[in-house]
Amino acid sequence: MPKYYRPTSRADALTALAGAGTGARPFVGGTDLLVGLRHHTVEPELIVDLKGVADLPEPIVVTDDGVQIGPTLTMGELAAHPLVQRWYPALVEAALTVGSVAIRNRASLVGNSCNGSPAADTAPPLLVHDARVTIASQDGERTAPLVEFFLAPRRTLCGPGELVIRIDLPRPAEGSGSAFRRLTRRRGVDLATVSVAAVVDSDGRVVLGLGAVGPRPIRTELPGPVDLTDEPALIRLLDEQLEVATPISDVRASREYRVATLRVLAKRAVLAAADRRTSREMAS
Amino acid sequence: MTSTHADDDLQTVTLTVNGSERTVAVPPHRTLLDGLRDEVGLPGTKSCCAEGECGACTVLLDGRAVNACLVLCVEVEGRDVTTVEGLSRNGLTDLQEEFLNAGAVQCGFCIPGQVVSAEYLLRTNPSPSEEQIREGMSGNLCRCAGYQRIVRAVQATAVRRGGGHD
Amino acid sequence: MTEAPERTIEPLDLPADPGPSGQVGRPVLRYGGGDRTSGAQKFLADLSFPGALQVALVTIPVGCADVLGVDTTAARAIPGVVDVLTAADFPSRVPRFGVSHQDRPVLAEGRVNYHGEPVAAVVAETLDAAQAAARAVRVEYRELPGVYSLDAALAPGAHLVQDPSIRPGDPAAATNVLEDALYTWGDLADEEARTSVVVADVYTFPMVTHFPIEPGGTVVVPTDQGGLDIYSPVQHPYLLQRTIASVAGLPLNRVRVFAPDPGGGFGGKQNPKIEPLLAFLALRTRRTCRLVLSLEETFQSMRRAGCRITARTGFTQDGEITFHQVDADFQIGAYADVAPRVMAKGSYVAAGPYRVPAVRIAARAVLTNTTPSTAFRGFGSPQVAWATESQLDAGARLLGLDGLEVRRRNLVAKGEAFVRGESEATADGEWWQSLEKAAELIGWGEPLGPNRGRGIAVGIKPGATSGLSQSLVRLLCDGSAIVYAGTSDMGQGARTLWQQIVADELGTPLDEVSVVSGDTGTVPFDLQTSASRSTVFMGSAVLEACRDVRQRVLALYAESTGVPADQLSERPGALVTPDGELSLPEAARQALGSLRGEFIGQGTRRLRGKGNHPLGGDAAFYEFNATAIEVEVDRETGELLLTKHVTVSDVGTELNPLQVVSQDEGAAIMGLGHSQMEQLLLDEHGRIRNLGALDYRIPTFKDVPLELITGAIENHDGPGPYGSKGISEGALLCTAGALGAAVAQATGVAIPDLPLTPERVWAAMEAAGTDRPD
């Protein structure tokens, strides 16, 4: 039987988390935690609800250099934010595929990241946008690139007694574009079979984020600038670079299908990202 | 429902449900869905998957649609919950009438959740396109599959509320 | 449950004058619909039973095992636990029950035969305690090499799902074949000799689960008289009553079944499953026992039989079918339930609604260590139609015909036999009209865009072959009326129809007709709510009860007014007197006089089976449907976009067009479920890998075709009231065939396995080397 604690200060939250160690679970949206509780796959001793903490970073702060996202920002709020829509279209597309409207009203971007699911929809776009994570504990704060944050399925850098208090997204380079594509078993709400986010900059440099094709979300770059008008060349490059993916067969799809569709989605995401890049240049 | 919990396992929660203040004593793991049904005595909100996949349990929490099966009772202290019973306090709403007119109601089990989701959709987007209705409602399953009827009901309500989409 | 009369909301587009046939045929709004939208409708889990004990089931995580021991010590020590029932607690053997075979034990007896079969049940003061105790029960078991597929079950030396001792006298008891069926007619060799092309393939249809949004459950209340009140959202309350009476050794009058409206049934809530266990728990504890199932437990208690069909079909050069050979193996699960009948009735129509001179259909119901399968909308027809319709398209492709033309050339005309031989069946409708209308509505023959394909298919399903429905109608002294009809209203809107019929037949305003159902203690017998029978059977019984009321009004009017009876006549809604017409309620008022009272009419509709008929009798009617689908295929990912879906059913007469549309759209989308995405997947231990809503996918709002159009053919030629037929299953019978043909046209590959998931479509294109369009 877990206990529930609703601290009002960050210090109290961190003390509680430190005190309960591995038995503690931070709690914001609960869209994963409650499923785990129901199936007894997680049996925390202490649930630490962060929604009452006054001195955590704001849900979202926009600076000249980018945005800072706090632990309580929901997927719905993220996707509705006009600046996020302008700067990080891939992230918005991904956030809008997380569950249903009702799920997105609860699920938080930070919480979703902390689950460490290799199939988390928002992980690939966060990776391609070079997100950094700030982790707090009683001993202080540390930051790490998101790409180092994901360790293994359901395992992240955020250990017992720690709390992710912020995700920082740098402002994308002028003239770049991004897009997100994913494959599911049905058109309605579904977990991703494969997902891809891409950022393409004005020189044709391509960064990819890959979901559900390995033990953790993957970030990879195509070597050198790519001539995006040469589709066969792009496909060749992708074929080589996507070797980093190591998908498995599971209840959602076979390995072979994931390998094949990863290439398709990557191509589509890159072309869509490149398109957005052009259209923004034309618009401005 | 207390005999397996020592009394100190129970937490007292005061919330507003459909406009009235209610206080319940619940163990920390009790979901809002079970709390509303068993402790508050409002069984209009339905339970099916109990893990956020079907939408049968949809309620408004501080005006936002959420899956009550994924909310803990203890976290709604001081917050405001509207259930399907709250929407229909003064008789059927225009939306509920349009559900009937459209033939959207078959077995009815999913309908309370559909009605709450549709109400939320129309409050956040008074003139939804058909595609937006499908997207906005896609967390609500109907195995009798009145989906197309429900879309019609939402469209008709939007028109009645002066926000029809063409 | 007794229902208060409802406020009826009139639709906005009323015809100015409803005419003599008044309410029947109009889109009358759903009886009880208001409560269903406001949350006031009480489903099983919403009923309150103060002081009830809560029940939790104990299961083990494998599909087949010997149970070596059940240790309940830790469970019993949990505060609030009242009882833990195991097989050892039964005095001798664990009682077994079942519709056709009494093979299903109340609790697993020494052997678990499918994943989720309860090994023990915990009863506690709270649900938390019951669930904690269920987790604390230690079950020691030895896993057995269970059979989880048709191949495994049919292999020589396969593990036997059922001990031969529970199938005494059955020559096949030492195999996993529970029953078989054989239908043959004509001379296959002769027909083959005049055949131009032969197509052959092996088709599979997945195991799928009903996934009612209401998971279901049971509450049993022991009565002071030593009887039991059973609350369960069942489609067949009277069958449940009989089952409980028999396993508990009680007379029928001491078992009373209250059946709250099912929150979706689709066949899954027909037959008793967990109720006998709850009855024993209530008898042991002398307390009310309540179990509301989780969705996962519901998955583990109902599914459709999967099927593998080997088909061989011959055609002449003109596309006429010469012969059709089918071997159909239905994977029915661990216990019989009603699955042998699904096998027999489904395979009976495995040659489709076609003119086929020679046919051999051999079908088997094969036991496996999986969830017992049961009735599910379509009852075996969707499985066989998938094969038959795909065969027609395969033949057509070889012959250069299109899907519409090949069906035109083979579809039987009204009155013509499509099943020949001893148990002949003939078309009871102008089925070609549905086919033509579906073709017209889809725009058959119009040019197709790139990566698009179009398919058309037809399906038939025999309606009930025997049945008995009894009804009472009380016309009260103020002209209002109460109908007693045992039909379960699970979404199809049965009560609305009774209300419409009574309104027209007795002249009572719609909103003054109430309907009582779901209580075996007050409502007369109804065999079952299944096979889309209720409109025809119960509808006729209600109609007859109304006519009985009119006769009684006439007789008493004559007696109280002195007008000779032979100068009076009655017609729907009115009594005709020498001085003119009186509305029936007014005539009733005058006849009843100052003592008041009421008229009670009775109606019975009975269809006796035929002893020598393989289905137990001729079907009362056939559901016929034509479906056409247009699809766009993403050739790189295999994803399907359904751009248009048309379904047309032969309905006889639409008693309520709004409800017909709801049923047709609902069935069509359910058909897309098993055609596109639904399948229960098992692991090597026989466990369901996608147990629950997260990984078992059913269609959502966004999976509805861009355009979904339903049409109906009305020739008023059905056996039900006003020429109606049953309509609730038609639109899913041949969904798969239409989609399969459309996908085949779009991709150039015919896929014999369902569901047509993106991955399966992609893999088929890969295998055929057609993935890169040039």
Ligand code: FES
């Ligand atoms: S019961 Fe909450 S979403 Fe299904």
Ligand code: FES
């Ligand atoms: S009306 Fe039955 S599930 Fe929606």
